[in-house]
Structure formats: C-alpha cells, structure tokens
Amino acid sequence: MLKLVTQAFDLVEKLRQSSTVAEVETTFAGIAADSGACAFIICDIPPGCAPGAREIHSSGWHPDWERKYLERRYAEVDPVPNSVNSHNEPYFWRDLIVPTTRNAPAANVMQEARAEFRMHDGFCIPVHGLEGVAGLVSLATEDAAWSLSEQEQAAMHLVGLYAYEAVRRIKRPQSPxxxxxxxxxxxxxxxxxxxxxxxxxxxxxxxxxxxxxxxxxxxxxxxxxxxxxxxxxxxxxxxxxxx
Missing domain, CATH: 1.10.10.10 (Winged helix-like DNA-binding domain superfamily/Winged helix DNA-binding domain)
Known part of the structure; x- marks a missing residue:
C-alpha cells in the first residue's frame, strides 16, 4: 500500500482532470483495490436532512447490496454514515461498536454486510461543511484484519476528498x-x-x-x-x- 502514499498527489491530479463520473469511479476503484478495499461509495448528506435523506453520487458497491440497502432503507440505521456527524477525521467501521442489545437494527445491517457480501470492515471519510455534514466517502474490505498506517490513512483521506469534489464538480457544475x-x-x-x-x-x-x-x-x-x-x-x- 506504499503506492497510495507515494502516488497520492498524482492520483489527486488524475481525479482533478477527470471529466466523467465513470473516470472518477475507475480511478478510485483502483485506489481502493490497491489499498485492500473491495467496494466504495461516495454520497451527500445534506445539512438538516433525516438519516435516510442521502444522494449517492458514485457507487462501487456490489449491485445486490446497493439494491437491498436502498429498498430496505438501511441508511436510516446504518451506524457508518450516521456517525459522520460526530467525527471530523476518518474512522474505521470497527470503531463503531454497536451492542445488539442497545441498537439491534444497526448491528443487523453490519452483520448482513459481513455475512452476505464479505464487507468485514471499512474506512469512512467524512466531508464537512460549515453548515453541517456535506457527505462521505466510504470504503469496504473483505479483510477482517485490515489496517492502514497513519501515512496511508492521511493519503486516503486526501484522495477521498478529491474524489468527492471531482464527482460534485461533474454532477453539479456551478452556474456563473x-x-x-x-x-x-x-x-x-x-x-x-x-x-x-x-x-x-x-x-x-x-x-x-x-x-x-x-x-x-x-x-x-x-x-x-x-x-x-x-x-x-x-x-x-x-x-x-x-x-
């Protein structure tokens, strides 16, 4: 994973030059795979909106998991996106210990992701604006013992923010x-x-x-x-x- 650290600025430039969401997804999917992740998602969380009110801008999730996640409104109970507001820095999914006795729906979502789609852990990058949460970039891994060094976490944080901004630039170009x-x-x-x-x-x-x-x-x-x-x-x- 040293490649992520040494090539972070090259990857940032590649994301900045992307002209389509597909290009961003291809670049970021490569970054995710090189870091040991198997899936990713980039989405908005508008300030003041309910937990389920999110717009997925780019997804590298398994299609069946994405379909089930949306149909069953898992965003309303998933502890990963619902912890973004309380974190300024990126965090691992494993840090979100949800006792089943206190929050069974949240625990069940994470258990289903592990059991059916081998999403054993992940790394979530919160994106904050001054008026509240703006969005997130989240990666999943099949490796239950996944780890990133402090340098790798910093590099992934930087690249994740640029991937988020690249997708926003393409999907929501600013008016003059x-x-x-x-x-x-x-x-x-x-x-x-x-x-x-x-x-x-x-x-x-x-x-x-x-x-x-x-x-x-x-x-x-x-x-x-x-x-x-x-x-x-x-x-x-x-x-x-x-x-």
Missing part, C-alpha cells in the same frame, strides 16, 4: 452566478497551504503575520463552506480558484 470569489491574499494562502506550508511559513513568504494568514484561511473556508484545511484546498482546486 454561484462562483465564489477569493481575494488575492486568500488565494495565495491556499496555494501555499496546498504546497504543505504552515501558517507561520506562509506568513513569512507573504510578509504578514501568522495570525493574518489564519484570518485569510478562515475567511476562505467560510466562502467555500469547508471545515478542514485539506477540504479547503480540494474545493478550491475543484472550483478552479487555485492552480
């Missing part, structure tokens, strides 16, 4: 009236952030204080409706605000 405008300083700060620079380093480069850089980044995050720096960079790339 909805285009976000960044100030030159905000755009500069995001560009340097994308290069891996800290707020202090960006301040030194631009000749401003670290606090000023953080102010610019917070302002940009509000405009782009993002909460994490990685998501801020991914969305800015998706909207063509930085190059």
């Amino acid at each position: 009236a909805a285009i976000v405008r960044l100030s030159p300083r905000e755009a500069d700060c995001i560009r340097w952030l994308a290069e891996g620079k800290t707020a202090w380093e960006i301040g030194a480069i631009l000749g401003v204080s670290e606090a000023t850089v953080r102010t610019y980044l917070k302002a940009a995050a509000r405009k782009l409706d993002t909460r994490s720096q990685a998501h801020l960079v991914a969305r800015a790339h998706r909207l063509g605000l930085i190059h």
